[in-house]
Amino acid sequence: APLARDTECRKTKVAILGAGVAGITAAQALSNASVTDFLIVERNDYIGGRVRHTQFGINPNTQTPYTVELGANWVQGLGSEGGPENPIWTLAKRYGLNNTYDNGSSILTYDENGYNDYTDVVQAYEKAYSVAEKDAGYILTDNLQDTSLRAGLSIAGWKPKKNMKMQAVEWWAWDLETTQTPDDSGFLYGITGYNLTYYQFSEENNYVWDQRGYNAFVIGESQTFLGANDTRLLLNTTVESLSYSANGVMVKTHDGCVQADYAIATFSVGVLQNDAVTFDPPLPRWKREAIEQFQMGTYTKIFYQFNETFWDPNTQYFLYADPKVRGYYPVWQSLTAPGFLEGSNIIFVTVLGNEAYRVEQQSDDMTRDEGLKVLRSMFPDKVVPEPIAFHYPRWSTEEMTFGSYSNWPVGMTLEKHQNLRANVDRLYFAGEATSAQYYGFLQGAWFEGSAIGQQISQMINNQTGATGNMTRYEVLHGTTAMTAYSPANGWPAIAF
Numbered sequence: 001a002p003l004a005r006d007t008e009c010r011k012t013k014v015a016i017l018g019a020g021v022a023g024i025t026a027a028q029a030l031s032n033a034s035v036t037d038f039l040i041v042e043r044n045d046y047i048g049g050r051v052r053h054t055q056f057g058i059n060p061n062t063q064t065p066y067t068v069e070l071g072a073n074w075v076q077g078l079g080s081e082g083g084p085e086n087p088i089w090t091l092a093k094r095y096g097l098n099n100t101y102d103n104g105s106s107i108l109t110y111d112e113n114g115y116n117d118y119t120d121v122v123q124a125y126e127k128a129y130s131v132a133e134k135d136a137g138y139i140l141t142d143n144l145q146d147t148s149l150r151a152g153l154s155i156a157g158w159k160p161k162k163n164m165k166m167q168a169v170e171w172w173a174w175d176l177e178t179t180q181t182p183d184d185s186g187f188l189y190g191i192t193g194y195n196l197t198y199y200q201f202s203e204e205n206n207y208v209w210d211q212r213g214y215n216a217f218v219i220g221e222s223q224t225f226l227g228a229n230d231t232r233l234l235l236n237t238t239v240e241s242l243s244y245s246a247n248g249v250m251v252k253t254h255d256g257c258v259q260a261d262y263a264i265a266t267f268s269v270g271v272l273q274n275d276a277v278t279f280d281p282p283l284p285r286w287k288r289e290a291i292e293q294f295q296m297g298t299y300t301k302i303f304y305q306f307n308e309t310f311w312d313p314n315t316q317y318f319l320y321a322d323p324k325v326r327g328y329y330p331v332w333q334s335l336t337a338p339g340f341l342e343g344s345n346i347i348f349v350t351v352l353g354n355e356a357y358r359v360e361q362q363s364d365d366m367t368r369d370e371g372l373k374v375l376r377s378m379f380p381d382k383v384v385p386e387p388i389a390f391h392y393p394r395w396s397t398e399e400m401t402f403g404s405y406s407n408w409p410v411g412m413t414l415e416k417h418q419n420l421r422a423n424v425d426r427l428y429f430a431g432e433a434t435s436a437q438y439y440g441f442l443q444g445a446w447f448e449g450s451a452i453g454q455q456i457s458q459m460i461n462n463q464t465g466a467t468g469n470m471t472r473y474e475v476l477h478g479t480t481a482m483t484a485y486s487p488a489n490g491w492p493a494i495a496f
């Protein structure tokens with residue numbers, strides 16, 4: 001489509017599509033470089049994207065509802081004395097976000113007959129995992145072929161198979177972080193993703209329970225460069241299509257258009273995979289292959305408030321091993337525990353992947369009752385009452401994101417991931433998923449937004465060394481040459 005014809009369009013140098021962490025950070029980087037002619041286009045009526053909260057239940061002391069986080073909830077990896085600090089931790093401190101150290105060792109284990117101490121299984125997993133970590137290191141340093149985390153763990157001696165307690169522990173130790181199973185997770189990039197956050201910054205996970213909402217830090221940062229009622233922020237504005245060329249990008253929204261010299265799309269991989277925005281011309285094959293291969297997980301927190309705390313009030317986590325289904329209402333986290341929303345009688349359970357899709361398809365009542373049944377088998381000696389409040393989001397069908405966050409699949413290379421990052425003409429991409437080192441985390445969105453904002457500002461300000469095109473790989477070869485398809489390799493016939 002011709003880009004310059006529509007004279008009604010609002011014109012800007014940079015259109016930033018999305019007001020999540022990546023979009024706000026990109027705008028801030030532009031602003032810091034004195035590029036103030038930008039527009040932020042966001043479908044939601046708030047700033048923060050997947051950092052999203054809701055009002056839930058009732059605080060018995062104040063008779064007002066609590067704020068609970070439906071999306072991002074933890075600062076993952078803080079920082080250490082003299083070492084690098086996670087930028088999200090820096091911001092959490094800057095905005096005084098209430099948060100508490102999340103103690104993964106504060107855990108009690110259960111099965112369908114109630115309390116059953118299998119914490120030794122946690123130690124067995126950790127032992128195997130540390131062996132796997134070393135093996136993954138050799139894949140990187142010696143350029144060996146990558147595999148699945150499942151294969152990596154199996155080689156290290158961890159084979160849960162039909163042992164449901166081992167499955168529950170594995171889910172807790174791996175899936176809960178990445179939303180996907182070891183079978184679906186790449187080995188090298190799964191382990192490096194963990195290391196770069198938890199060993200580079202620190203092994204702490206701090207849970208944010210600030211009653212302003214976790215996105216107070218995103219809003220706070222936006223106010224460092226946006227004025228009150230700033231006309232450069234267009235909320236409630238949905239991007240429908242993008243026409244891009246080497247000269248600029250035309251953004252069509254549900255009620256108008258923006259003509260920009262550059263655009264930064266911060267849509268999730270889920271939005272891109274669901275063709276929620278159309279591209280003209282269609283994105284090139286090298287780009288689409290990367291989009292379709294990267295994984296979008298689903299992470300669903302299901303909140304219950306009771307009129308009493310019938311679980312141990314001093315323990316943070318309650319792990320349940322279902323006898324039949326892996327990941328069936330497996331991890332319950334108490335918010336009434338010391339340092340959290342004390343006295344709230346709130347507990348939430350997290351489900352992922354297939355179980356998340358399943359509960360997201362069914363009614364609230366069905367889900368509430370399934371969870372209650374699990375609680376009753378975990379606490380057979382207690383009278384588990386009906387909840388006084390119940391709520392969960394449906395991330396997999398949520399149109400702003402179509403899923404929760406990305407995960408690095410088996411078989412994705414660093415080069416193919418770079419294709420997810422790379423620009424196409426004047427259209428640039430940023431977000432948690434484009435971060436090779438911190439995909440899935442808030443810090444991934446922060447680093448990527450900041451980098452793209454800086455890069456575009458350098459181009460606009462004509463700085464020497466500022467380049468337009470990011471590295472990309474239009475053809476990516478495998479490791480097996482045609483000549484290797486030979487009888488010696490068990491391949492006597494011709495397949496194509």
Ligand SMILES: Cc1cc2nc3c(=O)[nH]c(=O)nc-3n(C[C@H](O)[C@H](O)[C@H](O)COP(=O)(O)OP(=O)(O)OC[C@H]3O[C@@H](n4cnc5c(N)ncnc54)[C@H](O)[C@@H]3O)c2cc1C
Pocket residue numbers: 017018019020021022023041042043044048049050051070071072073074075076237238239240266267268271276277299300301395399400401403404405430431432433440441442443444445
């Ligand atoms: C349930 C859940 C739990 C999580 N837990 C954690 C955690 O504890 N710690 C952590 O570090 N990270 C966590 N994350 C991940 C974290 O939330 C993300 O990495 C981060 O918020 C992504 O920021 P972003 O800017 O890349 O994307 P987004 O926040 O998705 O921002 C993109 C924006 O684009 C907008 N948009 C989409 N489509 C359109 C359109 N067509 N038109 C206009 N605007 C559009 C969206 O509304 C959104 O605001 C969690 C995420 C979820 C969902």
